[in-house]
Amino acid sequence: MSARTYETSLIADDVQVIEAVAEAMVLEPDREADNGARPEQHARRVYDSIVDLAPNPDNPTPMVRLSHRINPHPGYEILLKLEGMNPFGSIKDRTALYMLRGLDLDPHQALVEPSAGNTGIALAAMANAWNVPIEIVVPDGTPEEKKALLRFLGAELIEVEDELCPLFPTEGARGVVKSMVESEAYGGKYVSPNQYESALNVEAHYRTTGPEIWKQTRGEIDYFFAGIGTGGTISGVGRFLKEQNPAIQIIGVEPASRQHHLSGLKRITGLPDEHFPKILDRDLLDDLISVTDEQAFGAGIELARKDGIMVGPTTGALLHAALRAGLPKNGKAVLISADNAAKYVSAYARYL
Incomplete structure (x- = not known):
């Protein structure tokens, strides 16, 4: 085959691929994502409503890999899922x-x-x-x-x-x-939408956050860390990830005391059954780690000063747990960064 013939063949193959992709796109022109936006809106980044920016597997919140300055363990990869990038600032x-x-x-x-x-x-x-x-x-x-x-x-x-x-x-x-x-x-x-008891709280994370994490990591994940609050995030994501790979460790993080300043988190250790969050699936938890205010805020400050990532103190709690708890420091961990530091400037000021 001459060079000219080979080049023409390659072009023909490329055209066939492009036509196949175009045909696949035309088959579902009106398919909407979980947030109401269509795939072409995500491609162009032009939306009809601010609500359409809500994330889903076609439009995930980003992940960032922590550097060796904050994570000194070479065989242990830590990814933060930056939920502060959502349109209204949190998960x-x-x-x-x-x-x-x-x-x-x-x-x-x-x-x-x-x-x-x-x-x-x-x-x-x-x-x-x-x-x-x-x-x-x-x-x-x-x-x-x-x-x-x-x-x-x-x-x-x-x-x-x-x-x-x-x-x-x-x-x-x-x-x-x-x-x-x-x-x-x-x-x-x-x-009341009733986030503490609504099955839709769990469903949101089962349908969006969990699939996003699985897709972004290409299924290569060993640990998932999330704070214990209403129980929606860890239950929804945990259920999805366990269905994909039961070996994935689901690790909850709670305050070390009921008298804490970690807004959005709840201490569940020692609670009687009737006071547990109703939507929290405790059977999914492989471990539960307690973190103090000082440890959480300290880790958040350290992350900002070493990697330039500005997160809320609940992310600091998860980071402290991932780095300093007695877990094997190998494999890949995904941590939910629920929001950013902007909402906690006055709270952080006490630790500066």
């Missing part, structure tokens, strides 16, 4: 979208939800996009930056005396929301 964007889609609201009804901040922010932003009134009940220990963002979004804020780690399900912010939803005095005005 709770996923939960909020799934829960809101599962609600059937009448025109006279309003949303109300207990939140340590991130879920409330995501719900408030999406409620604005869909013209739905919303009230958020927060513990008074919620970081000031989060409360300011909720007010900025126009949410009516109800602050209650509450620890960041109340007992489930009647104390503090949750108890207030429960009474608002159930009280006859309000005449059915309020509807």
